[in-house]
Amino acid sequence: MTPESILDIPLKASYNVVSDTYKGSGLDIHQVCEEMRQKNPIFEGDFIKQFGIPTNAGLAQGTKPTFALFGYHDVMGILRDAETYTNSFILKGFGAAFDGGLFILGMDGEPHRNVRKLLQSAFMPATVNGWRGKIDRVIREDFLTPMVAAKKANLMEFGLYFPIRLMYSLMGFPESDTAQYNRFASWALLMAGANQIDPDKIEDAKKMGALAAQGLYDAILQIVVSRRGEEGQADDLIARLLRAEYDDGTKLSDHEVVTFVRSLLPAAGETTTRTLSTILTMLFTQPGLLDRVRNDRELIPKLIDETIRFEPIATFKVRETSRDVELHGVHIPKGSFVQAMVVSANRDESVFENGQKFDIDRVQKPSFGFGFGPHMCIGQFVAKLELNVALNAMFDLLPNLRLDPDYPLPEIQGAQLRGTSEVHVLWD
DSSP states (O other): OOHHHHTTOOHHHHHHHHHHHHHOSSOOHHHHHHHHHHHOSEEESOGGGGGTOOOTTGGGTTSSOEEEEOSHHHHHHHHHOTTTEEOGGGGGTGGGGGTTSOOGGGOOHHHHHHHHHHHHGGGSHHHHGGGHHHHHHIIIIIIIHHHGGGOEEEHHHHHHHHHHHHHHHHHTOOSSOHHHHHHHHHHHHHHHHTOOOOTTTHHHHHHHHHHHHHHHHHHHHHHHHHHTTTOTTOOSHHHHHHHOBOTTSOBOOHHHHHHHHHHHHHHHTHHHHHHHHHHHHHHHHSTTHHHHHHHOGGGHHHHHHHHHHHSOSSOOEEEEESSOEEETTEEEOTTOEEEEOHHHHTTOTTTSTTTTSOOTTSOOOOOSBTBOGGGSOTTHHHHHHHHHHHHHHHHHHSTTOEEOTTSOOOOOBOSSSOBOSOOEEEOO
């Protein structure tokens, strides 16, 4: 495969590469975690290995002492304490593609706090809510209205493309060539798909990921350089990054802006796509839920939050210990990997009454679908707004929306990055 052919892989094919990478061995991760949660709060060893998927520790996973935690309070404690449970090991794996740039996921301590402070205002509700009109217009005019006459669709075709279109626009990419968004998104997914553990796929995946990472870097750099000095008071993310200053007045370099934007792209669209797929699956398969939400749109935020609790896209987070710790009487040496099983903690019966039941009426408590603590997902408010607007628009423009009986029921799959690729529907 030539570099040119690698960089011309369609977006849907790249998305499927990631889905296949994290689909796993077929074990039911909810069931296995429930058994562990009831039997033993801590697992000594590489718990994730049985599912046949990579972690963000890369090939280093398995070479160090490894432990898994399943309970709500344990997972909260790990994600909250970024001094003890650190992220910088990621820079040696997936983060190596970012060349020492602004890769917030792999930062710890004061550098992470400084960068987070610098970027936070661009992602807070006050800023994000100002984008509602644009998000609504794009979803309705560019995507759903052209679909109406067909009266049937796989909603995940819409779900794959609209978050890409929105995020790249909100970031400040030129809007003259929307096909280029999909190409950039494909490259970003190829970077994520490079995290392989299958020995037959490792070398090809690394090659594809490296070429995609460089192609994306070069493309974003051109945009950033062209925007430098012209950002004015524009509200897009790149303009905000170019205006941003550290406490000492220093501005971000072009390299820092490019690497930060590039680090967002693998998740910026895909996470929203997968979350929409799980929301739609619950909406169409839980008895009575569709009509209830369609008739009372105030329930949409509850639907989103309960789905993120019940079916988190990221089922676990890996951290590395910066010191010796002891949990549940087990000694965990400094430098160990700790797998915080979000998918288990989100259904912990000691915190969530009937935690294995999907219930949008439950009193919501903090869950970990968007992470928790210092590394909580910086883009969560954008994702929730996009999902809310998309669901409202579907109900408005696709009357009597319902599952297409000619296709199987949608099924959520994956040991990590869970979701479904097909939600076939009809409307009147």
